[in-house]
Amino acid sequence: MGRYVIRRLLQMIPVFIGSTFLIFLMVYALGDPVAAMFGDRAPDPATAAQIRHDLYLDQPLWKQYPHYMGQIFQGNFGTAFNGQPVTELMRTAFPVTLRLTIVAIVLETVVGVALGVFSGLRRGRSIDTTVLVLTLVVVSVPTFVSGYLLQFVFGVKWEWAAPTVAIEAPLGQLLLPGLVLALVSLAYVTRLTRTSIAENARADYVRTAVAKGLPRHRVITRHLLRNSLIPVVTFIGTDIGALMGGAIVTERIFNIHGVGYQLYQGILRQNSPTVVGFVTILVLVFLIANLLVDLLYAVLDPRIRYA
Amino acid sequence: MRPAVCAKWAGCAAAVALVATGCGGGTAGPGGSAVVSASWGDPQNPLEPANTNEVQGGKVLEMLLRGLKRYDPETGAAKNVLAEKIETTDAQHYTVTLKRGWSFSDGEKVTAKSFVDAWNYGALLDNKQKNAPFFQYIDGFDKVHPDNGKPTAKTLSGLKVKDDHTFDVTLNQKFSSWPDTLGYSAFMPLPQAFFRDHAGWLKRPVGNGPYLVDSYTKGSVLKMRKWKRYPGPDPAQNGGIDLRVYTDSETAYTDLQAGNLDLVDDIPASQLKNVRSDLGDRYLNQPAGIIQTLTFPMYDAHWGKPGMERVRRGLSMAIDREQITKEIFQHTRTPATDWTSPVLGEKGGFKEGLCGDACVFDPAKARQLIKDGGGLPGGRMTITYNADTGSHKDWVDAVCNSINKTLGNDKACVGNPVGTFADFRNQISARQLTGPFRAGWQMDYPLIQNFLQPLYYTNASSNDGKFSNPDFDKLVNQANAAPDTRQAVAKFQDAERILAREMPSIPLWYQNGSGGYSDRISNVRLNPFSVPVYNEITVG
Numbered sequence: 001m002g003r004y005v006i007r008r009l010l011q012m013i014p015v016f017i018g019s020t021f022l023i024f025l026m027v028y029a030l031g032d033p034v035a036a037m038f039g040d041r042a043p044d045p046a047t048a049a050q051i052r053h054d055l056y057l058d059q060p061l062w063k064q065y066p067h068y069m070g071q072i073f074q075g076n077f078g079t080a081f082n083g084q085p086v087t088e089l090m091r092t093a094f095p096v097t098l099r100l101t102i103v104a105i106v107l108e109t110v111v112g113v114a115l116g117v118f119s120g121l122r123r124g125r126s127i128d129t130t131v132l133v134l135t136l137v138v139v140s141v142p143t144f145v146s147g148y149l150l151q152f153v154f155g156v157k158w159e160w161a162a163p164t165v166a167i168e169a170p171l172g173q174l175l176l177p178g179l180v181l182a183l184v185s186l187a188y189v190t191r192l193t194r195t196s197i198a199e200n201a202r203a204d205y206v207r208t209a210v211a212k213g214l215p216r217h218r219v220i221t222r223h224l225l226r227n228s229l230i231p232v233v234t235f236i237g238t239d240i241g242a243l244m245g246g247a248i249v250t251e252r253i254f255n256i257h258g259v260g261y262q263l264y265q266g267i268l269r270q271n272s273p274t275v276v277g278f279v280t281i282l283v284l285v286f287l288i289a290n291l292l293v294d295l296l297y298a299v300l301d302p303r304i305r306y307a
Numbered sequence: 308m309r310p311a312v313c314a315k316w317a318g319c320a321a322a323v324a325l326v327a328t329g330c331g332g333g334t335a336g337p338g339g340s341a342v343v344s345a346s347w348g349d350p351q352n353p354l355e356p357a358n359t360n361e362v363q364g365g366k367v368l369e370m371l372l373r374g375l376k377r378y379d380p381e382t383g384a385a386k387n388v389l390a391e392k393i394e395t396t397d398a399q400h401y402t403v404t405l406k407r408g409w410s411f412s413d414g415e416k417v418t419a420k421s422f423v424d425a426w427n428y429g430a431l432l433d434n435k436q437k438n439a440p441f442f443q444y445i446d447g448f449d450k451v452h453p454d455n456g457k458p459t460a461k462t463l464s465g466l467k468v469k470d471d472h473t474f475d476v477t478l479n480q481k482f483s484s485w486p487d488t489l490g491y492s493a494f495m496p497l498p499q500a501f502f503r504d505h506a507g508w509l510k511r512p513v514g515n516g517p518y519l520v521d522s523y524t525k526g527s528v529l530k531m532r533k534w535k536r537y538p539g540p541d542p543a544q545n546g547g548i549d550l551r552v553y554t555d556s557e558t559a560y561t562d563l564q565a566g567n568l569d570l571v572d573d574i575p576a577s578q579l580k581n582v583r584s585d586l587g588d589r590y591l592n593q594p595a596g597i598i599q600t601l602t603f604p605m606y607d608a609h610w611g612k613p614g615m616e617r618v619r620r621g622l623s624m625a626i627d628r629e630q631i632t633k634e635i636f637q638h639t640r641t642p643a644t645d646w647t648s649p650v651l652g653e654k655g656g657f658k659e660g661l662c663g664d665a666c667v668f669d670p671a672k673a674r675q676l677i678k679d680g681g682g683l684p685g686g687r688m689t690i691t692y693n694a695d696t697g698s699h700k701d702w703v704d705a706v707c708n709s710i711n712k713t714l715g716n717d718k719a720c721v722g723n724p725v726g727t728f729a730d731f732r733n734q735i736s737a738r739q740l741t742g743p744f745r746a747g748w749q750m751d752y753p754l755i756q757n758f759l760q761p762l763y764y765t766n767a768s769s770n771d772g773k774f775s776n777p778d779f780d781k782l783v784n785q786a787n788a789a790p791d792t793r794q795a796v797a798k799f800q801d802a803e804r805i806l807a808r809e810m811p812s813i814p815l816w817y818q819n820g821s822g823g824y825s826d827r828i829s830n831v832r833l834n835p836f837s838v839p840v841y842n843e844i845t846v847g
Contacts, residue, residue, distance in 0.1 A: 035736060036729035037351060038437055039361055040747045041761075042736060042769045046454055050435045083353040083509065084525055092526070148557070156565045163565045164558055167527045167551075255558045257527050264554055265349060265526075268695065270729050 001298075004306035005291070012287045017069075019283045023276050024065050032057065033270035037081065055079075055273075068276065078273030080266070086277040089262050094281070096169045097251070097258035101243045103171065103178030108186040109236060116193020116232075117225065123198045131194070135187035143246075147180045147253040164255040177254040181247055185239050192235055196228035203227075230300055237293030241286035245279075340546035341846035342532075343828055345570040345839065346559040347550035349526050353509050356495040357429025357436035362749070365492055366838050370531050370548065371514035372495040373539055375403065375422070376486070380834040380843070383596070383650050383753035385487040388539065389417060389496070389515075391472075398483040398788060401476040402469075411498040412519045412534050419474040421496035427451070427462045428502070429493055438493035440768055441751070444485060446477040481788040483795055488752045517543045517842045527552055531841075543842045544830070563823060570831065572822040572839050576698055579637040586823045592639055595820035595837035596650045596750035598758065599640070601690065601706070601743045602812040606773040609684035610742070618683065619810035620665045621676030622743075625713035627668045631705045632816050639821055642666075643814035646806055647758040648750065650835035656755030656796040662807050662814060670713040677714065687719055691744040693731035694724035699745055706815075735771050746771060746812065753835055755799045759783065763806060774811035778802075 034048050034057065052058045056067055071078060077086035119131040138146075154176055155163025165173045200206060201224060209219045248260035259278055266274030297304045350364035359368055375390035387393075391404040409417040428434055430442035432452045439452050446465025451458045465477035478485060488494070496515065501508045511520050517539065518531040532547035551568070553559040556575040562568040564585065574582050574590070582590050603619055605611040610619075628642035641649070645661035664672070677683065690707060692699040700722060707720035714720075723742070725731040734740055748769070750757050760783050761767050765775040779802050786798030806812070820837025830845045 030727055031730045032733050033729045035732035036727070038732075040749065040769070041360065042771060043732075044437070044440045044768065046432055046452060047435055047437060047439055049455070050432060054435065082349070082351060082525070089526070092524075151558075151561060156561060159565070163561045163567060167524060252555045253558060255553050255555065255562070257552065261554055262526075269351065270727060 001306050005295070008291050008294070012291075015287060016280075016283060020069070020276060020280050021065060023279045024068065024272070025061070027270065027272040027275050028061055028064070030270050033081075033272070036270065068273075072277075072280065077277040080274050081269055081271050086273050089274060090277065090281065093257065093259045093262045093278075096256060097244055097247055097260065099169060099171065100174050100178055100181060100247055100251070100256060100258060101240060103174045104182035104185070104243050105236065105240065107178055108182040108189050108239075112186045112189025113193050113225075113229070113232065115190045117197055117220065119190070120194040120197030120228075121201065121220075123194075123201075128194070131190060135190050138183050138187040141183075143180060143184065143249045144253065146183055147177075147250055150176060150180055151253060167257065169256060169258070174256075177250050177256060180253070181243060181250040185235075185243065188235060189232055192232050193228065196231055197224060200224055200228045226300060230297060233296055233300065234293055237289050237296070238286075240289045241282060244285055245282050340533075342530075342547040342549055343545050343569045343841070343844050343846060344549045344551055344567075345841070346553050346556070346562075346568060346572060347529065348554075349552050352437060354512055355436070355501075355509065356425065356497065357434075357438045357441075357493045359492055360437050362836065362838060365836065366550065366841075367512075367529060367531070368492040368495065368514075369516075369834075369838055370518040370841050371512055371516045371520065372492070373409075373514075373516045374489060374492075374495040375405075376490040378490045378753055378835065380832065380840040382652065383655065383835040385490050385752070390486075390489070393486040393489075395486075398481040398485075398790070399478045401478070401486065403474050403476060405472040407472065408538050409515060410538070411500075411513055411515045412536075413498060413500060413513050415498045415500070416471075417496050417515055418471045419468045420471075421498065422494075423466045423468050423474055424499075424502065425495065425497035426466060428497070430463055431461060432458045436493075438491075441488075441491060441493040444478045444480060444482050446479045448479065483787060483789055484754055484756055484792065487754055488757075491752050517541060518548065521547065541842055544845045545828075545842075546846075548841050548844075560823070563825060566825060566827075568825070569828050570822065570824045570839060570844070572820070572833070572837070574639075574821045574823060579639060582823060589824050589826065589831075591822040591824075591831065591833055592819050593833055594641070594649045594835075595818055595833065596648045596753055596835045597818035597837070598643060598646065598648055598748050599815045599818060600643075600646075600746045600748070600812040601815060602746040602772040603743050603810075604738070604740050604772055605775070605811050606738050607741050614680055616809050617676045617680030619680075619813070621673045621680060622688075622710060623662075623665050623810055623813040624667065624669045624673035624676065625710045626706055626813070626815070627709045628666070628816060629668065631702055631709070635701050635705055636816070639819045640816035641819070643816050646762075646803055646812075646814050647755050648817050648835075650750075651753055651755055651758075654792075654796070655753060656758075656799055658800055658803075661800065661803055665807055665810060666814060668709075673713050674715075683714075683719060686716075687721075689721055689723035689742040691723040691725060691731070691734070691740050691742065693726075693728040693745075695727050700724065703745065738773070743813070744771075747818075750836070755796055755803075756783075756787070759799055759802060759806075760787075763802075763811060772811050774809070776805055776809060779805045 034051050035043055056064055079085050080089060115131055119128040122128050151163050154160045161176045162173055206224055209223045244259060248264055251258050251260035262274060263278050298306060348363040351361055352358045354364055354367055356368055359365055373388050376385045377388045379386055389405055389409055391406045393401055393403050395401045426442055429436045430439055430448060430451050442448055445463050447463040450460035451463055467475040469475060498513055500513055511523055517534060517537045519534045521530040521532040523529045529550040533543040556573045559571045560575055560578055563571050603610045632640040632642055644659050644666045647657045649657050651657040690703050692703050703722040707722055710720040711717055761769045763770060763774050763779060764783055765780050782798050782802035786795045789795035789798055820833040822833060824831045828844050828846050830843050832840055834840050
């Protein structure tokens with residue numbers, strides 16, 4: 001187990017370097033950002049040159065990347081163009097997005113698994129068909145449509161919730177955005193659970209458990225669910241990273257000042273320190289979530305062992 | 308205000324942040340102590356006067372600082388605020404006398420030194436202030452801000468403090484309307500605290516305007532509160548302004564509809580059709596000092612050669628401005644007939660119809676002119692624009708469509724989108740564009756000079772098309788040396804007539820400022836810079 005974890009951690013290093021380099025390259029490929037800082041006015045050449053020098057932009061790419069990575073390992077993520085250190089932006093943005101992600105994950109797990117079990121056990125009946133059709137609809141509606149729609153209906157028409165989230169982002173106000181963020185994944189979790197439950201319901205060990213005379217809820221929770229959740233756990237694990245990065249649309253619609261907001265602002269202003277810094281952290285989140293998922297397998301399914 | 312918003316999910320505890328905006332509306336008395344919430348965009352640069360060159364930061368500085376002059380929110384005329392008088396005999400040597408009794412909100416007196424230090428700071432290359440070129444007319448600018456290399460002086464030699472309330476300014480050329488430029492935010496005074504603890508000042512700026520900064524959470528909210536001991540003639544009529552950052556103008560508009568926000572100053576394009584029915588007379592749509600043009604690359608061998616002025620004029624006549632401003636912009640733009648802006652007023656140099664026939668839609672004449680001039684270079688043209696902001700695609704396609712219809716050729720004109728604004732600017736600076744490109748000019752100060760000299764004078768800072776015409780330059784020089792405004796304006800208009808003849812850029816339309824507000828506040832209007840006049844807003 002320990003050796004496996006170490007091996008996985010070591011594998012992360014090339015992935016980390018490769019992905020940050022690609023992102024750096026892509027932001028760099030967009031061209032010189034200094035020109036945009038002066039609006040429609042032509043930049044004053046002397047001032048522009050001075051800014052470029054300070055941001056290390058007057059160096060070639062092969063020098064910029066090691067310089068940037070060197071700074072990162074000293075805990076310095078650079079400075080955003082409005083003069084704020086990127087670490088300061090991260091300190092304010094990540095807790096907010098983390099809370100939003102947790103709300104979304106809880107929603108999609110609880111509701112998704114419950115719906116999945118429900119329809120999986122009643123395979124082929126009308127309730128199952130309804131769930132299948134509903135999830136299909138949810139999957140095919142893009143987030144920005146469902147976001148604006150729910151915001152208008154709940155926030156403006158019925159006034160059940162505030163249409164936007166306050167700066168402090170309290171949990172209560174994050175319910176609606178969390179739901180919007182979770183919707184598509186929720187549909188996937190439902191479908192995954194349903195298929196998995198429906199398949200395993202006919203497995204030998206379930207028949208044995210029923211034959212032993214165990215109560216139905218115990219058969220479902222201890223035997224059926226535990227074995228059926230493996231694909232679902234994989235999905236949710238990888239989804240954590242996707243939700244954090246994918247919050248960009250949801251955060252914009254509900255004016256949440258989290259990671260998505262900072263990324264959007266950074267991309268719009270071609271602010272490479274912000275974009276690369278935030279994406280680097282997201283890459284780390286992805287990698288660690290994946291590792292945790294793999295370790296969880298062993299807990300859920302004793303047949304899986306890591307040497 | 309609809310208090311129902313707070314009763315449900317959010318809960319009034321969670322809505323503490325909305326005090327006096329969402330929930331507390333009823334508690335505010337008529338004494339002008341209630342706070343107004345307004346939409347805001349995260350300013351691109353640190354909030355310092357000589358580094359703020361866009362409207363979001365400008366909003367704050369307008370509340371926070373008062374300078375020698377201020378542009379009247381109604382007429383745009385430059386009026387003395389801190390200046391007692393600004394005197395000159397030769398339009399080159401000025402003596403500025405300050406009014407007494409002004410101070411910063413931290414108690415420090417506003418003196419001649421407050422101005423001179425601030426201007427020296429803004430001009431010095433080492434400080435990388437984006438508005439440094441505004442000090443270029445002051446003697447010694449080339450020493451503190453050389454085009455390349457290190458500065459050889461720390462201070463402008465043209466600035467001299469005489470006593471606490473007087474300072475002398477020497478310009479490096481005659482510039483009769485120079486005092487009228489002093490309302491621009493780059494010329495604001497700064498307290499010594501700015502120089503002592505620069506980082507601290509940026510976190511919580513201190514100024515001498517009608518508001519002071521209560522708290523500033525960067526990227527989220529800036530809370531401005533009324534400064535009760537403000538000595539000026541325009542104190543705040545409300546208790547304060549909360550500027551809340553929105554990344555999406557749609558969201559701000561939704562918040563306004565839900566009663567969560569009092570004031571938005573950017574109506575999203577998609578809502579322009581509904582805004583009148585949604586807000587009624589609480590919808591603002593009034594002229595701002597912004598003009599949109601199509602600039603020709605005069606450095607290009609094809610577009611710049613003699614005789615092409617007929618093609619350029621013909622293209623201008625091929626554009627149906629009336630229809631585009633109506634269909635695409637829902638009357639938030641007005642067809643342009645000169646190169647300035649209606650906010651200048653007749654006296655300030657705006658002259659309707661100065662462009663003449665060349666700005667009137669006339670397909671037959673347009674076709675003839677383009678043919679006489681030798682046709683489009685290579686039989687086709689592109690209009691370059693940046694695709695990331697401002698939904699330029701819609702109108703560029705409409706302009707091309709108008710040109711194509713006129714020429715009877717579907718492929719004559721096509722839009723050429725550039726991914727990012729930065730890349731667009733870089734291509735312009737590098738003179739890579741070989742066809743007309745979109746240009747927008749937002750005035751820095753309401754003077755006709757600001758619409759002409761920076762854009763069309765030979766080698767001027769924003770002369771992107773590299774237009775150069777000795778007669779134009781001569782008239783601008785004469786205008787700047789003219790003894791009074793009336794004569795200066797006349798000379799500037801003569802210069803503008805050269806633009807009408809040569810058409811180095813096609814005036815498209817004047818842009819309006821737009822906004823909307825809740826029924827909780829009143830007395831809302833926009834100034835000529837399309838910024839709400841915050842201090843006049845009343846609540847209740």
